[in-house]
Amino acid sequence: MELVKLSLYRLLRGLWFSKHFHQFLQEDLWLIQKGIGKQGMLLLTQSSPNMKHLADIIRKLVISKPILVNFVVSLNLTDVIPSVFQCYMITTTHCMQMLTKLIVSIITFDLFLLLRILIWYHVAMEFPKMENFVITAPGVRKLLANLDGSKSTGPDELPPRVLKEVSFEVAPLLTFIFNQSYQNGKVLADWRHGNIFPLHSKGSKSLATNYRPISLTSVCSKTMEHIIYSNICKHLEYHGIFTPREHGFRPGFSCETQLLSCINDWAKSLDRGFRTDIAIFDFSKAFDSAPHCRLLIKLNQYAICGTVQNWLHSFLSDRYQRVNFVNGAQSSWLPVLSGIPQGTVLNPLLFLIYINDIVLGIDSDICLFADDCILYREIRNSCDSASLQSDINKLHRWSYKWQMSFSVSKCCILSINVHHLP
Numbered sequence: 268m269e270l271v272k273l274s275l276y277r278l279l280r281g282l283w284f285s286k287h288f289h290q291f292l293q294e295d296l297w298l299i300q301k302g303i304g305k306q307g308m309l310l311l312t313q314s315s316p317n318m319k320h321l322a323d324i325i326r327k328l329v330i331s332k333p334i335l336v337n338f339v340v341s342l343n344l345t346d347v348i349p350s351v352f353q354c355y356m357i358t359t360t361h362c363m364q365m366l367t368k369l370i371v372s373i374i375t376f377d378l379f380l381l382l383r384i385l386i387w388y389h390v391a392m393e394f395p396k397m398e399n400f401v402i403t404a405p406g407v408r409k410l411l412a413n414l415d416g417s418k419s420t421g422p423d424e425l426p427p428r429v430l431k432e433v434s435f436e437v438a439p440l441l442t443f444i445f446n447q448s449y450q451n452g453k454v455l456a457d458w459r460h461g462n463i464f465p466l467h468s469k470g471s472k473s474l475a476t477n478y479r480p481i482s483l484t485s486v487c488s489k490t491m492e493h494i495i496y497s498n499i500c501k502h503l504e505y506h507g508i509f510t511p512r513e514h515g516f517r518p519g520f521s522c523e524t525q526l527l528s529c530i531n532d533w534a535k536s537l538d539r540g541f542r543t544d545i546a547i548f549d550f551s552k553a554f555d556s557a558p559h560c561r562l563l564i565k566l567n568q569y570a571i572c573g574t575v576q577n578w579l580h581s582f583l584s585d586r587y588q589r590v591n592f593v594n595g596a597q598s599s600w601l602p603v604l605s606g607i608p609q610g611t612v613l614n615p616l617l618f619l620i621y622i623n624d625i626v627l628g629i630d631s632d633i634c635l636f637a638d639d640c641i642l643y644r645e646i647r648n649s650c651d652s653a654s655l656q657s658d659i660n661k662l663h664r665w666s667y668k669w670q671m672s673f674s675v676s677k678c679c680i681l682s683i684n685v686h687h688l689p
Contacts, residue, residue: 394506394569394570395506395570396570396572396573397498397502397570397572397573398502399573399574399575400498401446402442402446402449402491403442404438404439405438406494407438407441407442407445407490407494408434408435408438410490411430411431411434411437411438411441411490412431412434414427414428414431414434414486414490415427416428416431416432418486420483420486421461421462421483421484421485421486421488422457422460422461422462422483422484422485423458423460423485423486423487425485425486425487426486427486430486430487430490441487441490444487445490445494448491448578449491449495449574449575449578452574452577452578452580452581453578454488454581454582455488457485457488458484458487458488458491458582459488459582459584459585459587460484460485460587460588460589460600461482461483461484461587461588461589461603461608461609461610462482462483462484462588462591463480463481463482463483463588463589463590463591464482464590464591465478465479465480465481465590465592466479466480466481467479480609481610482588482608482609482610482611483610484608484611488611489611489612492611492612492613493612495575495578495579495613496612496613496616498575499571499575499616500616502569502570502571503569503620506570508569508623509619509623510623510624510626510635512626512633512635513619513622513623513635513636514528514634514635514636515615515619515635515636515637515639516615516616516618516619517619522636525634525635525636525641528634529634529641529643532632532643532645533545533643533683536645537683537684537685539645540685541645541646542645542646542682542683542684542685542686543643543644543645543646543682543683543684544643544644544646544652544655544680544681545641545642545643545680545681545682546642546643546655546659546679546680547639547640547641547642547678547679547681548639548641548642548662548673548678549638549640549673549674549677549678550638550640550672550673550674551672551673551674552606553618553622553637553671554606554607554609554614554618554638555605555606555609556605556606556671556672557605557606557607557617557618557621557669557670557671558670559580559583559584561621561669561670562583562607562617562620562621563576563580563583565620565621565624566579566620568624569623579613579617582608582613583608585602586602586603586608587600587601587602587603588600588603615637618637618638619637621669622635622638622671625640625662625665629642629658629661629662630654630657630658631643631654631655631658632644633658640662642655642658642659643655644658
């Protein structure tokens with residue numbers, strides 16, 4: 268806690284502004300230009316090359332906006348923020364002191380996240396804010412009536428078959444519970460528990476790494492997740508937020524569309540007489556690696572904030588899971604500290620939101636299917652090879668920034684050519 272006593276100025280001048288951080292600033296210059304506008308860019312360009320005065324510049328940019336308050340509330344860090352933060356008439360000194368505590372409490376010298384906080388939470392959003400919605404009994408009744416009665420129960424032991432049979436009677440009660448949960452931004456504890464069943468996938472059965480975890484969660488929670496899912500998708504699709512290069516978990520897209528898109532580009536290059544170099548990437552435990560605090564940053568970036576973000580924050584927080592074995596034995600409940608919850612309806616959508624900006628700044632062609640990434644480029648000369656290598660480096664830096672490491676054993680390089688390479 269001694270770090271909390273340090274002033275923001277000392278943090279910035281003495282510890283934060285390394286060559287590494289300066290590189291991050293250069294890479295994200297486009298985001299700074301969009302975020303802080305002409306006035307902010309003027310302040311940045313007037314700073315010295317080593318940016319010794321950036322603390323003063325940030326002091327001018329840090330303003331008390333409701334969006335900053337919403338961010339702190341969403342992270343549930345009000346214990347480190349003075350109560351004066353709840354009002355908007357606060358002084359610059361208070362702002363800087365609170366930002367210092369916020370930085371130390373969340374990221375502990377995570378330079379990149381500091382930059383994102385300063386840009387995304389002290390300026391206006393790029394997209395319109397997602398609108399609130401009301402959950403209706405007919406909609407809930409329809410979801411319950413469409414349940415698959417053969418599915419297994421979750422930790423709350425409410426069978427989907429029963430909910431399906433009594434959907435007409437139960438729908439009004441669940442609608443009330445859903446609306447209360449959504450409006451108050453609180454998810455029931457039972458809805459945040461999951462039963463894990465290990466399924467053998469390959470190799471020796473004595474190795475735990477050869478088992479794939481199957482997670483079963485509450486059927487009622489999944490029903491509400493369907494409603495949240497559809498409204499978030501409507502917001503993302505309406506504003507064109509999803510990258511068109513993502514083919515996973517989206518209506519009208521599939522592994523076939525990804526394959527056709529790639530083969531079409533590669534065939535055109537062959538017809539023109541040029542080779543195509545391809546880099547195939549696979550993330551290591553992608554769905555289990557995404558940190559919750561960074562996922563909340565991505566949600567705010569796409570204007571998924573307010574009530575729905577509060578609900579999602581509760582949905583991600585205080586989750587527990589246990590392992591169930593064939594003989595009926597169960598492990599103790601253990602907390603889930605990171606990752607997007609497995610076995611939930613929101614799992615694929617939240618992952619797409621998290622990985623959506625990986626394509627930004629990439630000059631080569633890139634094609635995504637969930638956590639699989641194909642990067643390729645038509646090679647006409649040595650400059651094209653250098654550009655492809657530069658894009659590979661950008662993907663590596665993105666994975667480092669967002670703590671999504673690649674599985675090296677599953678990554679490979681290919682070259683498609685009409686002639687045999689020497």
